[in-house]
Amino acid sequence: MPLSTPDDPGTPAGRTESYDLVVVGAGPAGLAGAVAAAERGLSVALLDGDAQLGGQFYRHPAPGLGAAAPEALHHGWAAFDALRRRWEGSGGVHLPQHHVWTVAGERAATPGAGADGASWVVHAVTGPDGDDERSVAVRGRALLLATGAAERHLPFPGWTLPGVIGAGGAQAMLKSGLVLPGGRVVVAGSGPLLLAVASSLVTAGARVPALVEASGYLGYARRPDVLATGPGKLVEAAGLVTRLLGRGARPYPRHAVVRAHGTERVEAVTVARLDGDWRPVPGTERRVPCDAVAVGHGLVPRIDLATALGCETRRTVDGAVALVVDPAQRTSVPGLWSAGETAGIGGALLAMTEGELAGTAVAARLRGVSVARPSARTRSLLRTRARLRAFADLMAAAHRPGDGWPAWLDDDTEVCRCEEVTAGRIGEAVEDLGAGDARTVKLLTRAGMGWCQGRVCGPAVACLATRGGRGTEQRPLPASPERRSPAVPVRLSTLAALDPDPGED
Known part of the structure; x- marks a missing residue:
């Protein structure tokens, strides 16, 4: 039986629905984690911005398009389909078209708090583009972030x-x-x-x-x-x-x-x-x-929600920034787990492996089950993760962008498309005005202030900012990405409608 029962699905906007575990991201990692936790008796909410399960890797046509064989364009579809069927029979709650814009932690342990005394409130806006006139808050005793990756x-x-x-x-x-x-x-x-x-x-x-x-x-x-x-x-x-x-x-x-x-x-x-x-x-x-x-x-981990909560990060072999996790996929923040590309790019099979490890660990933690000796299944997953992570690191090293790529650019090349900021302007900010990091470049040029909020231009701007603007002077890379909220665009009315909660950070 679940340790707690989710509120009525018809909960009106503004009221918080409560679960044992809230999973953000319904790709391979999030889906595997949600299945593992739900099959071990937890009540689980699985939130994702898309209408269907699968994330970016197993993105598939909407039913209305009438695709006869959507699996033809996917690798490993059978594994995903089996995982999806298990989820459908697990009793978990799928919340599609829920765009998470911030996560708040409780300041102190409260009655019913979860792992390590933590409790989380996940705020989301709904609709295909997050434009419905409804905001949702979902509370979880534990939180699993499986937010995937973005293109570099x-x-x-x-x-x-x-x-x-x-x-x-x-x-x-x-x-x-x-x-x-x-x-x-x-x-x-x-x-x-x-x-x-x-x-x-x-x-x-x-x-x-x-x-x-x-x-x-x-x-x-x-x-x-x-x-x-x-x-x-x-x-x-x-x-x-x-x-x-x-x-x-x-x-x-x-x-x-x-x-x-x-x-x-x-x-x-x-x-x-x-x-x-x-x-x-x-x-x-x-x-x-x-x-x-x-x-x-290549790809870079999407970790903005995690870094806004203070999670420790590491530099990957290809220059990206990923989360630091322990063998159970726990981050440095108590009560918060992460799996998949957030811990380093590695592909769908590695993501599923890490997701199952995280879901199993959350269930054991919330149910008070001793894990002094891992089960045979967990030991097998740990071996698989080590093997796949080693191969992923090899791929990342083989395809790491070279430091000389800014030589492709001329001064008129737009780097930030939203704000039409050119390489020349970024070079002036670095070489003439002394900017040495992406944040200062943004303040001086507006690079990264547009609709995408730096999701397209961010890696390039950071590279140009920390490598002398035009690649002429080598400077150390920043230790971690910028922390900021919200993670997705939200209306001012959404912020204004929030009820102050003295228990939230």
Whole structure:
């Protein structure tokens, strides 16, 4: 039986619904954590901004589109489908189209408080875009953050042209809307996601004239011991490459798209060879005609909710910032767990493994079950996590962006698209006005103050701010990302309608 019972689903706006565990994010990690906790008797609320389960990785078409085989564009669909069926039979509560904008902790232990005396209030706005006239507060005795990741975008001249989109964005268009970004799509950037995106595009009927990888793949050879633990991944990658070559895709290892050309939309790109620091090699430029570009340079963890609560962070091998978690997926904040890409990019299987570990640990903590000796299942999960995390770290090191990428830019290149802040203005803020971090650059230029709140330009602005503006002076990277709330846009009326609660921080 659940340790506590959720309030009536018909709870009016403004009243708080209470659960043992609140999970934010219904992707592989959040879904696995919610299932593990619910099957162990906890009452669980699973919140997500999308209408369906699966997150970004298992994004699939809306039922109204009539897709006959949505699994055709996914890897590991059977594992997700089995997890979804378990969730549907677990008695947990799915709260779709709930966009979490902040989380508040109780100042002190209260009657019924959960793990480590903690209790949490999760505030969300509802609707497809969070624009319904209703705000929701959900209370949990424990909190699991599984907020996933976002694409890392590195700008280049012409990247604001229509037809230039993120690699993950192209995949999302295809998976959820069954829409191709164009007929001839150059896939570019760095990281294993490129192969999956290119394969999905050719499966759906697009032509990929060029597969442009900035890093190449020789970095994997430095750790043959780690490669040996994941032979299936190597076979999968080789199969994708063979298939793409058979469909006419030309690989460009150690190259990058350094400029997009066009008037009304992209018509071609310039591809150039890169040196070991990711600077373009003069005289190696090649023009490739296309009508769309899908470009991405890996993923970065989405940890804004966690850092706003004071969670400890670490620098990953590819320069991103991730949360520090213990073997049970607990963060440094008592009563708060995290799983999946928030602890470091690693893929769906690793996310599911970490989610199950977290859900199991929360259930044991709230039920007062001793875990002096982990169960056989937990020991197996720990071994799987160690193996997958080692492979993930190898991938991150192999595809880490080189420090010389700002050499792609000219002073007129827009870095912050929302506020139209150019690389030249950021360079002036750093070199002439003394800015040495992303926050100061934002205050001087408005970079990151637009609608996306830095989610697109943030990594690039931070890199330019801490590396001398135009990549000429090396400065240490910041220790942690900026803390701020709200995590998503909310109306002033939503803030005004909140009832003051003296028990919340």
